[in-house]
Amino acid sequence: MASSKESLLIRSDAGLYCPQGDFFIDPLKPVDKALVTHAHSDHARSGSRQYLTAAEGKHVMRSRLGSKAMIETIAYGERCNIGGVNVSFHSAGHVLGSAQIRLEYRGQIWVVSGDYKTKYDPTCSGFEQLQAHCFITESTFGLPIYRWPSSESVASEINSWWAENQSEGRCSVVFAYSFGKAQRVMSMLDESIGPIYVHPAVDELNKQYIASGCKLPSYGAIGEKSAGNGALLGLSLFPKAMVIAPPSVFGSDWCNQLGDFSPAFASGWMRIRANRKRQAMERGFIVSDHADWDELNQVIQESGAQEIIVHHGYVGPLVRDLRRRGFNASSFASRGRDLSTLSGKSPKLDRERSNSDWLQEDS
Amino acid sequence: MKAFSELCWQLEQSSNLEKKKRVLIPYFNSVSREDAAWSVFLICGRRLKPSFQSSKLKNFAAEVSPFDDELLHESCTAVGDTAEALAFLIADSSLSEFELKSLSDWMNAISAALRSDDLSKQKEFVFSAWKALGELERLCFNRILLGSMKIDLSPKELIEILAEMSGQSAQQIALKLESKWRVSEEFFEALISSSGYENSALSYPFASAADRTDKGLPEDITSYLAEWKWDGIRAQLVKRRDSIAIWSGKGELLNERCLELISAAEELPDDTVLDGEILGWKDADVLPFADLELRFKTRKLSPKASAEVALVFMAFDILEDSGEDVRSLPLLERKDRLSQLISSRRKRAASEFEQLSLFSPCSLQLNPSLKLSPVFQLENTEQFQELLKDAEQMKVEGLLLKKKDSSYHCESELNWLKIESPGKTLEAVLISVEYGSGTKSRKIVAYHFAVWKNAELIRVCKIRAEDSDEWQDKIAEFVKSNTIKRFGPLCSIKPELVFQISSKSIVSSELQSSGVALRKPVIIKLLGERASSNS
Numbered sequence: 001m002a003s004s005k006e007s008l009l010i011r012s013d014a015g016l017y018c019p020q021g022d023f024f025i026d027p028l029k030p031v032d033k034a035l036v037t038h039a040h041s042d043h044a045r046s047g048s049r050q051y052l053t054a055a056e057g058k059h060v061m062r063s064r065l066g067s068k069a070m071i072e073t074i075a076y077g078e079r080c081n082i083g084g085v086n087v088s089f090h091s092a093g094h095v096l097g098s099a100q101i102r103l104e105y106r107g108q109i110w111v112v113s114g115d116y117k118t119k120y121d122p123t124c125s126g127f128e129q130l131q132a133h134c135f136i137t138e139s140t141f142g143l144p145i146y147r148w149p150s151s152e153s154v155a156s157e158i159n160s161w162w163a164e165n166q167s168e169g170r171c172s173v174v175f176a177y178s179f180g181k182a183q184r185v186m187s188m189l190d191e192s193i194g195p196i197y198v199h200p201a202v203d204e205l206n207k208q209y210i211a212s213g214c215k216l217p218s219y220g221a222i223g224e225k226s227a228g229n230g231a232l233l234g235l236s237l238f239p240k241a242m243v244i245a246p247p248s249v250f251g252s253d254w255c256n257q258l259g260d261f262s263p264a265f266a267s268g269w270m271r272i273r274a275n276r277k278r279q280a281m282e283r284g285f286i287v288s289d290h291a292d293w294d295e296l297n298q299v300i301q302e303s304g305a306q307e308i309i310v311h312h313g314y315v316g317p318l319v320r321d322l323r324r325r326g327f328n329a330s331s332f333a334s335r336g337r338d339l340s341t342l343s344g345k346s347p348k349l350d351r352e353r354s355n356s357d358w359l360q361e362d363s
Numbered sequence: 364m365k366a367f368s369e370l371c372w373q374l375e376q377s378s379n380l381e382k383k384k385r386v387l388i389p390y391f392n393s394v395s396r397e398d399a400a401w402s403v404f405l406i407c408g409r410r411l412k413p414s415f416q417s418s419k420l421k422n423f424a425a426e427v428s429p430f431d432d433e434l435l436h437e438s439c440t441a442v443g444d445t446a447e448a449l450a451f452l453i454a455d456s457s458l459s460e461f462e463l464k465s466l467s468d469w470m471n472a473i474s475a476a477l478r479s480d481d482l483s484k485q486k487e488f489v490f491s492a493w494k495a496l497g498e499l500e501r502l503c504f505n506r507i508l509l510g511s512m513k514i515d516l517s518p519k520e521l522i523e524i525l526a527e528m529s530g531q532s533a534q535q536i537a538l539k540l541e542s543k544w545r546v547s548e549e550f551f552e553a554l555i556s557s558s559g560y561e562n563s564a565l566s567y568p569f570a571s572a573a574d575r576t577d578k579g580l581p582e583d584i585t586s587y588l589a590e591w592k593w594d595g596i597r598a599q600l601v602k603r604r605d606s607i608a609i610w611s612g613k614g615e616l617l618n619e620r621c622l623e624l625i626s627a628a629e630e631l632p633d634d635t636v637l638d639g640e641i642l643g644w645k646d647a648d649v650l651p652f653a654d655l656e657l658r659f660k661t662r663k664l665s666p667k668a669s670a671e672v673a674l675v676f677m678a679f680d681i682l683e684d685s686g687e688d689v690r691s692l693p694l695l696e697r698k699d700r701l702s703q704l705i706s707s708r709r710k711r712a713a714s715e716f717e718q719l720s721l722f723s724p725c726s727l728q729l730n731p732s733l734k735l736s737p738v739f740q741l742e743n744t745e746q747f748q749e750l751l752k753d754a755e756q757m758k759v760e761g762l763l764l765k766k767k768d769s770s771y772h773c774e775s776e777l778n779w780l781k782i783e784s785p786g787k788t789l790e791a792v793l794i795s796v797e798y799g800s801g802t803k804s805r806k807i808v809a810y811h812f813a814v815w816k817n818a819e820l821i822r823v824c825k826i827r828a829e830d831s832d833e834w835q836d837k838i839a840e841f842v843k844s845n846t847i848k849r850f851g852p853l854c855s856i857k858p859e860l861v862f863q864i865s866s867k868s869i870v871s872s873e874l875q876s877s878g879v880a881l882r883k884p885v886i887i888k889l890l891g892e893r894a895s896s897n898s
Binding site (some may be wrong): 145321 | 806
């Protein structure tokens with residue numbers, strides 16, 4: 001096991017820190033140099049002096065961090081040197097511009113996965129499997145109950161639900177996080193069924209996607225309630241329409257202008273019946289931009305890493321199961337500690353997060 | 364099993380009754396009668412007995428799952444439902460072809476396995492079933508084993524759908540489901556067949572009273588009888604030779620909740636139908652409606668509620684007397700027949716009591732659940748006003764005036780008139796507001812009020828918000844800047860907005876946490892903001 005002296009990354013108050021190169025990855029607080037895996041708000045926080053991110057995510061990162069932020073980009077696979085550490089970004093397949101960050105220093109290779117998935121997603125580059133000495137993985141859905149159905153079967157579920165609502169003259173609204181999830185859902189839609197509309201927040205991200213070269217089905221945006229707006233779009237169109245909106249607008253005035261609609265929620269948490277019931281929507285579609293249990297294990301296996309650090313989500317269960325299967329696995333909190341102190345301690349915070357904040361799965 | 368698990372899934376996806384109908388009717392038409400009967404069994408919430416403890420099933424799973432106990436346990440906790448978690452954790456194999464196919468086959472096999480005392484046989488059965496079933500089927504299978512079936516269809520919806528499917532009334536279906544039945548082809552056949560139930564215990568249409576509270580008394584008051592307007596659940600009690608039914612005014616079968624009334628009704632002659640009010644009763648006195656509600660509002664009757672709230676059927680009319688339809692007889696004659704019926708029942712019970720007491724000193728409890736609502740002959744309006752004053756002590760809503768020569772008529776409301784006692788008002792402070800769910804999640808749907816008592820706030824009632832409320836904006840504004848805590852749909856605010864509230868009655872009640880029960884409270888007006896008060 002690597003001792004903390006050799007560690008290329010340690011966990012500090014401000015997030016993951018590389019002492020050799022003096023930079024942070026996805027810092028929690030404003031720092032001097034921030035390497036950012038992707039533009040979701042729990043990874044890309046404003047206030048740091050300098051940002052480095054993957055070129056594919058240039059536009060979304062800019063829209064998230066504001067026009068004044070100093071953002072440098074680097075193409076996937078291209079290497080640069082930061083304070084003697086060889087750094088490169090590799091596609092993580094999570095959302096547009098998402099990256100795993102690979103660090104190489106004196107022959108040691110560490111890879112930080114960021115958030116990732118390996119399943120096909122036309123709205124972003126596919127996951128690149130890397131080899132590393134130490135692999136730091138997320139574990140948002142790190143329990144074996146989380147196994148995703150194929151994108152095709154979910155897509156056909158969504159489309160037939162849309163067609164059914166249409167036959168009843170009801171608008172279909174899928175609530176999905178506006179960055180990543182919304183575009184993925186859009187990519188699943190069958191345009192021949194009817195018109196597609198989005199909430200302005202989704203529209204803003206869509207523009208960044210299109211500017212980045214991503215193909216999305218044609219759509220219209222429904223603005224905030226304003227005089228003439230409804231008439232302009234032709235309210236009669238809504239009964240046939242599919243609308244994509246962020247979950248936060250459920251129940252708002254914006255939603256009310258849609259008239260009668262069938263609400264659905266798209267998230268990996270929809271795998272669980274209780275979650276589907278809890279959210280007071282008519283349907284729950286299992287669409288996640290995170291790796292499921294099988295993907296996590298496959299990627300970990302193929303990384304060839306001697307050491308695995310589980311960083312986010314269901315940390316305890318995955319660490320314990322990896323150890324049981326002979327991996328040298330730990331969490332940052334327990335790193336270097338004896339197995340016995342870890343066993344049976346499922347981190348309470350992680351569980352709470354998964355139960356109460358599931359609406360913000362990817363934020 | 365496949366068709367049934369598919370049905371459960373489809374029902375979960377169906378957001379309204381119309382869609383559920385489109386799923387359930389073709390299902391019933393496509394499966395065998397026996398499978399349909401088993402489906403009804405499961406939808407009604409019945410279960411095979413004994414069922415497995417979830418720990419037992421977890422232990423079984425631990426033996427075949429590639430995961431260790433802790434991971435199984437953590438998964439179950441995350442899902443919050445053992446049956447569902449285990450269905451996810453057992454890998455799909457569909458290896459073995461199981462000889463069991465239909466739901467009936469499965470139910471019989473499961474039932475046998477549950478009753479078996481051979482652990483290894485039980486285990487073997489469960490393992491091979493898991494191997495043969497797909498995920499959705501495993502979910503149903505586990506739930507049946509654990510007796511925790513969850514189907515997104517209420518018994519009420521089932522009744523409605525079966526009624527439509529078979530061209531019978533919902534009451535007929537409800538009666539058949541209420542009678543004792545075992546799962547069989549014949550049961551389902553009888554359930555959906557409209558013949559052979561002519562003599563069933565259906566209710567008659569309910570007669571109702573016109574509200575005269577604010578319109579003054581009729582001139583010829585002597586041609587009316589007065590009786591208390593009890594504050595309970597209006598119901599008809601139907602006694603046939605082989606069935607007894609208690610129907611609410613809304614057409615719901617209340618048998619399950621009224622077991623003591625059912626056994627009291629056993630003593631009535633066959634083919635008797637009474638009209639009356641179900642009341643909560645304790646220590647020879649009527650309980651406030653809020654206490655009676657405790658018996659009816661939960662899906663399963665709690666033992667606590669049935670121990671604390673006894674039921675009484677306060678009969679005030681008779682519609683069928685030993686098979687004779689007496690609805691067209693004048694009220695006075697019906698009242699005579701009713702009092703004879705109830706008092707002869709009393710007499711008989713009393714004589715049995717005397718005989719018994721010869722042999723043993725123990726006291727025999729007379730069945731007190733069937734009571735006769737008293738009637739008052741009026742000579743002038745003063746008498747009526749006197750009675751109305753007494754109404755408050757009697758804990759009734761007011762008085763009913765019924766024309767002495769009238770038949771039991773449900774079309775004309777003029778034979779029965781109701782006059783309610785004046786309500787009470789109190790000042791209460793708004794302590795929290797409740798938001799709706801779904802598309803109403805940003806809308807306040809109810810207000811919770813409390814009163815001050817010795818510097819302590821006691822919650823007294825909840826009042827539904829109406830769109831026409833003039834104070835709505837004022838409250839919304841106040842909530843914005845005075846929120847203390849938000850918990851789920853409930854938002855507590857600083858107790859400073861004081862309202863005047865009117866209620867039909869305010870009665871003390873041991874069963875309500877506040878100690879008082881308010882009946883039908885409404886907001887009258889906003890009195891203003893006060894930091895603290897002694898209202």
